[in-house]
Amino acid sequence: MTTTTFALRDTSTMLRREFRRTLRYPVGPSVTVGLPIVFLLLFVYVLGDTLGAGLAGPGAGRDDYLDYLVPGMLVLTIASATSVTPVTVAIDRTAGIMDRFRTMAIARSSVLAGHVLANVAQAMVGMAVLVGIALLLGFSPTATPVEWLVTAGLLALATFALIWFAVALGLVADSVETASNLAMPLVLLPFLGSGFVPTESLPTGLRWFAEYQPFTPIIETVRGLLLGTAIGWQGVVAVAWCLVITVASWRWARHLFHRDPT
């Protein structure tokens, strides 16, 4: 077998391991899938009527806000998946099994690749469930099948980027508790962007942050694709952010993984 086939085989072994672990201890998927659904219901049914009116003027209400909210919720799903990943990585690291893998003649890339792919898959399932529930609640996207595909592609790319970042956080943390805390702020980012209200409505400092943070262009692009709002340069900025985060996080994670155990 060639090096590449070995790497693929090891990666699939690691991926199967992650899936099995997830089924045995489904806290990760419950957070990834559950948190955005709870927020969706909360925002639509508790705040939706008022926010919808504030957003689209008198006469508008809950249904309008649901449409506005879904793209932000999709990104929140990514963020909540990102908050779970560092914990699973840190558990492997502190339990010594990662060191065992490092002393074995396996494709080293497979260890982190297994974590990344499993968590991306988990987030994608979470987003599919979220869209399903949103549709049941009356979400009315205008997207064509191609736009749906592009949306899925962009969200997958964003998930991939942020999960690599989360893996690096899990490696840099010296304990499972630290790992869990490090990723917490990520869940707040969609709130400090255009996920729940338009950035124009925010006070100046926050607005500046909201417009330039990576989640906003991703949310705006998804909103444009699903609901036909203007995308402009946001799509390009979103993809650029994803690529930059992926490369930087991947390099950081790789460096941390090869670092000596302390």
Place this chain on the structure above:
Amino acid sequence: MRDLRAATTDPTTTPGRVAPAIEVTGLRRSYGDLLVLDGVDLTVTPGTVFALLGPNGAGKTTVVNILTTLVDAHGGTVRVAGHDVATEPDLVRRSIGVTGQFSAIDDLFTGAENLRLMADLHHLDRLEGSRRVSELLERFDLVDAADRPATTYSGGMRRRLDLAMTLVGDPQVIFLDEPTTGLDPRSRRTMWEAVTELVDDGTTVFLTTQYLEEADRLADRVAVLDRGTIVADGTVDELKRRVPGGHVRLQFPSTVQLDTAAATWRDDGRVVGRDDRSLTLQVPGDGSPDSLRALLDRIDRDRLDVEHLSVHRPDLDDVFLALTGRGTDHDAADPEGATGTGRADPDHATAPEAVR
């Protein structure tokens, strides 16, 4: 300090020169400003058990981490199974198995699944993998627990599973970092039997331990690591010959009697260890009738009120004292359960001097 005799007594050694399973020369490693290893030299003959002995913080784990490709050396050369760890780490990884200090098993998996994972990572095909898994479950007495999650395992079972996982790939050289630390005596004996079996199969075993008794039971050769250098290297018997035969522990009914006794030995200029909590004093003595008679005579002469007396074989503390003039600062260095028995020199008889 180094013993230069070739291991000609080893049955697996042919008269010609056998390439060593492990060859370390001038190994250095520091962490920040702290020099952890300062020129370590080691040679391990294939098919033998080598024990690296030393107290906590001596650098044992760092040696294992470097030999197993986890940590880079800062100087010197290290060859394991004929390959350089710096330039051919993958070839080294192909030949070794590592059981670290903390069991590296997947807690959410059953014992069988953990072994299966190792079989998959060693690219064994399904049939070969299953055969290997059941063979190892059998060998490590884990058949009944095979389908239970590893979280339900006892400490001894976890270590056994850990070792079994290490053996899935049939490694030539096995590293065991403190394999029995924290185990109860029965689990410890089971581990010892497992290690003995490995060597019977021709595997080379490199283990670290804080227990002289463990090295005694298992190792063909021993090296003592202290402050990053090897201070002694040889067979366990050679090592013990350099240690003036153990000690006798005297227990007193109260601090007052302990003080009196400690004072007479201190006047003597002899090395004694003292533990105020257990009201005991450790005095030199090899346990021979003559030395005991002399000790008892002395107790009578000085009218010391000794409540209890016990004779102890040389342990790591004694070895250290003899080799370095210092005791270990480790509380659990005696597998027989003698804890809190630091040694000190006569001028500081109240507290054992820290190694680090």
